[in-house]
Amino acid sequence: AEFITHVELHRPEKLNSMNRAFWSEMVDCFNEIAMNSDCRVVVLSGAGKFFTAGIDLTDVASDVLSPEGDDTARISWNIRKKLFKFQEAFSVIERCPKPVVVAIHGACIGAGKTSSTLL
Secondary structure, eight states: OEEEEEEOOOGEEEETTBBBHHHHHHHHHHHHHHOOOOOOOOEESSSTSBBBBBBBBHHHHHHSSSSOOSSSHHHHHHHHHHHHHHHHHHHHHHHOOSSEEEESSSOBOHHHHHHHHOO
């Protein structure tokens, strides 16, 4: 429909779990939407039977569980940077100047619940 932008989590085979690509693509997507004068409202949905199963732990766990660094301070700093990157994927939605409607269906687990309650 005119003036409506549809953003779909599209990993139905993984129950739309949030992988590394999700964290960067959501930021890019919503920054673009914020600047798009042809968009007046955003609908966020998930493909398949779940809205989202949350964080894809098989994909991102190694980033947090095996961080780079030679000492505790550097390891902690690297974990902090990764967590800020994860948080930015939700913060960019919250800052979006367009209304965002989350069309939740099926399960909405973990980080998916976070994204839906921000709006």
